[in-house]
Amino acid sequence: MRKTVSAEALDQIFRSARTYNGWTDTPVEERVVRQLYDLLKWGPTSGNSSPARFVWVRSPEGKAKLAGLAAEKNQPKILEAPLTVIIGNDVGFADALPKLMPHNTEATQKAFAAPGVSEVTAMRNGSLQGAYLIIAARALGLDCGPMSGFDNAGVDRAFFAGSQIQSNFICSIGNGDPASVFPRNPRLSFAEAGHFD
Numbered sequence: 001m002r003k004t005v006s007a008e009a010l011d012q013i014f015r016s017a018r019t020y021n022g023w024t025d026t027p028v029e030e031r032v033v034r035q036l037y038d039l040l041k042w043g044p045t046s047g048n049s050s051p052a053r054f055v056w057v058r059s060p061e062g063k064a065k066l067a068g069l070a071a072e073k074n075q076p077k078i079l080e081a082p083l084t085v086i087i088g089n090d091v092g093f094a095d096a097l098p099k100l101m102p103h104n105t106e107a108t109q110k111a112f113a114a115p116g117v118s119e120v121t122a123m124r125n126g127s128l129q130g131a132y133l134i135i136a137a138r139a140l141g142l143d144c145g146p147m148s149g150f151d152n153a154g155v156d157r158a159f160f161a162g163s164q165i166q167s168n169f170i171c172s173i174g175n176g177d178p179a180s181v182f183p184r185n186p187r188l189s190f191a192e193a194g195h196f197d
């Protein structure tokens with residue numbers, strides 16, 4: 001049986017990890033962004049559909065464009081961060097199945113082709129991949145600030161024009177300013193959140 005990862009790792013990824021609202025100037029190197037993707041891509045998705053698509057916004061122009069489409073209180077959280085990633089769901093993800101599911105492409109494409117199925121599949125698995133991104137970033141020692149307060153249709157027009165990709169949420173990534181975290185709110189207890197059956 002595999003070992004539990006260290007208590008230190010669990011603290012870093014879950015127990016002590018916080019949502020950051022402000023950022024230091026420390027940049028996130030491209031090498032680290034690629035390392036981050038090369039971890040998160042291994043998280044499971046249904047039929048290996050891998051529908052999430054990522055725009056790693058780091059240029060001043062890109063940040064200004066994204067911040068201009070965000071809720072006012074979220075704008076500085078984009079402009080100050082070294083990097084904000086847009087996590088989108090590609091509703092046309094089935095086109096990549098010859099690569100992703102080579103031994104069973106046709107049957108998998110057929111299963112996802114029923115009305116409404118590709119949208120639900122893209123949202124379910126794209127959201128999972130967004131969560132894998134947060135976990136992987138924390139495992140690499142980065143901090144995260146996820147946000148859904150922005151104009152999705154506007155972001156789709158500005159960043160995903162001519163594609164079937166729909167923005168899901170955005171996440172600033174970098175070295176968070178500890179002074180920027182809000183007071184920690186409680187979580188539901190085991191019994192409040194579920195039960196054995």
Ligand SMILES: Cc1cc2nc3c(=O)[nH]c(=O)nc-3n(C[C@H](O)[C@H](O)[C@H](O)COP(=O)(O)O)c2cc1C
Pocket residue numbers: 017018019020074146147148149150169181182184185
């Ligand atoms: C998908 C998602 C969307 C969020 N949207 C926003 C947002 O638009 N603005 C914001 O300030 N915080 C946003 N948050 C931050 C949450 O409020 C925060 O992660 C949560 O309260 C837990 O905080 P903690 O990690 O510090 O305990 C979002 C978080 C997630 C995961």
